[in-house]
Amino acid sequence: MANPYSGREKIFSIAPMLDWTDSACRYFHRQLTRKALLYTEMVVADAVIHGKRDRLLGFDPLEHPVAVQLGGSDPAKLAEAARIAADFGYDEINLNVGCPSDRVQSGTFGACLMKTPEVVAECVSAMKAAVSIPVTVKCRIGVDEQDPEEALDRMADAVFAAGADALWVHARKAWLQGLSPKENRDIPPLNYDRVYRLKQRLPNQFIGINGGIQTLDETLQHLNQVDGVMIGRAAYQNPAILADVDRVVYGEDAPAPDLAEVVAAMADYAERHIANGGRLGHVTRHMVGLFHGRPGARRFRQILSSDATRPGAGPEVLMQALAEVDLSAVEAA
Template sequence: MLKYQEHRVALAPMMDWTDRHCRFFHRQLTRRALLYTEMVVADAVIHGARERLLGFDNIEHPVALQLGGSDPAKLAEAARIGETFGYDEINLNVGCPSDRVQSGTFGACLMKTPALVAECVAAMKASVKIPVTVKCRIGVDDQDPEPALDILADGVLAAGADALWVHARKAWLEGLSPKENREIPPLDYPRVYRLKARKPDEFIGINGGIQSLAEASAHLSHVDGVMLGRAAYHTPGVLTGVDAAFYGEAPAAFDYSALIDAMAGYAARHIERGGRLGHITRHMVGLFHGLPGARRFRQILSTDANKPGAGAEVLRSAFSAVDFEAEAEAA
């Protein structure tokens, strides 16, 4: 039996993007999708400012903490800390190709040491009661994705991983920048489908280049879950259809007045604690992509929201520029 089957849609962990403000915003658009933190290095969890690194709003549930690292003992300790903070899942990053993770010997580098990844998963599983999952690529550098992905999957699933999320591209640690690694290596969705066919009783999710809910639905004919990344971030309005499309909820017109109140209230609280409005609004600029008033909405959030002393009234002003009736007709 699948261990993890309720999570049909997840929003990908993205460094410098999926912080707590982004997640709070995304949770207003979908109540059911699984949210992920940015990757947090295990050493930072153990020794750093935990509230700043791990704090989140209760409304974010279900929310998963993604860890980076390659030391089983440290990952186990960081996982325990994450569970104590109240996260619903701990995820191990075996896919990030950034220079930072290469220098630290974790992320996509770990595709080359599948036995170590399995050891890390086993240690994390032994330390927590919540699900432990892995996010990986189909291979790295000159690896052949056929054996490479199978070997990694076999190892981590045997070690007890509750799910494997696969970004359907290779990572090229030599010769490509992190940005190029998100775009240049070709997508190979059938490779992930073949993995699922080999592992019918395990949860296999897919990630990479998925632009719409229609595409997500098509993938779900082959795998158990779909992870949306840049499409969800740059055009977050797509998330308003997730609960009806994938969780059986009755379709309904989205309540933008409730969204405005929720985000304005959240912004006011953040500012009272010493934060800035721009910390929040930077995640919202693409909300009304393609709709009347979207350009003015973006302008206000990109300029006025970043001025000293900007308050929640700026956010309300931005929303007032949008033609919500046109949005409803488009839906």
């Protein structure tokens, strides 16, 4: 795959989300959009090196383009983890410099790395030397009492000098003390203008924006200012918006995917997943919001939240849930 950042193409991506964007989730999202860049959950470099790699890094080829997000702060370990991930076939390595969880802080990586951009630069340089695929960074605009004007500029200048292909910016501060990870996704105010100013200062670098973006209309507005848009919870909770990404963002003239066919494809996927020792609920938990706001959506959600989680549940439960949805209303939508 060619480096999508080299041509300064506009990119729409689905954010890495811990406990959410596993392989089943990404396979589901890929049924809805062929073009969006998908991200794994954050995987700690030590786990990649010493853990069960197939479980941590395995993915279906259909998921391409897909990036792996790594967590860590040791350049040598990150370089080794990046090599391993590249050998698995990932299209991009992304370094997490934004997660504020206690676990991440205790490992001295994630958002606390906003305080040490020189360390992030060393990590980027080591990973760039280890792999031929793009290496990118996802960060905040600052942490704690940092001035976002200075903090974000220092981070951007450091990582681009080290060879980073792109910088994705969650347009909020992270507060390492006093706010939970969940609160850090909502309470610190959004500051999109700060990210826009970074792009204006660095017109030749790829700058993507993340945080609180709900719709494709908002996405297009941001793409007038920056190079990429990353949506997280809105895409997860109302995945049907992804069905319009290829047309609205990328200008494709192909029709949007048929949601009934998407469910049928996921039933086939679930059958394979169960045959390999998984459970139906591992797959369907990502799908409960597919028909959000449409006739029958409540019953669809109830079946996936109850029947699909029972021991021994098979893919026929997914098709039973689909039967509760008024598909004519879905087509009209």
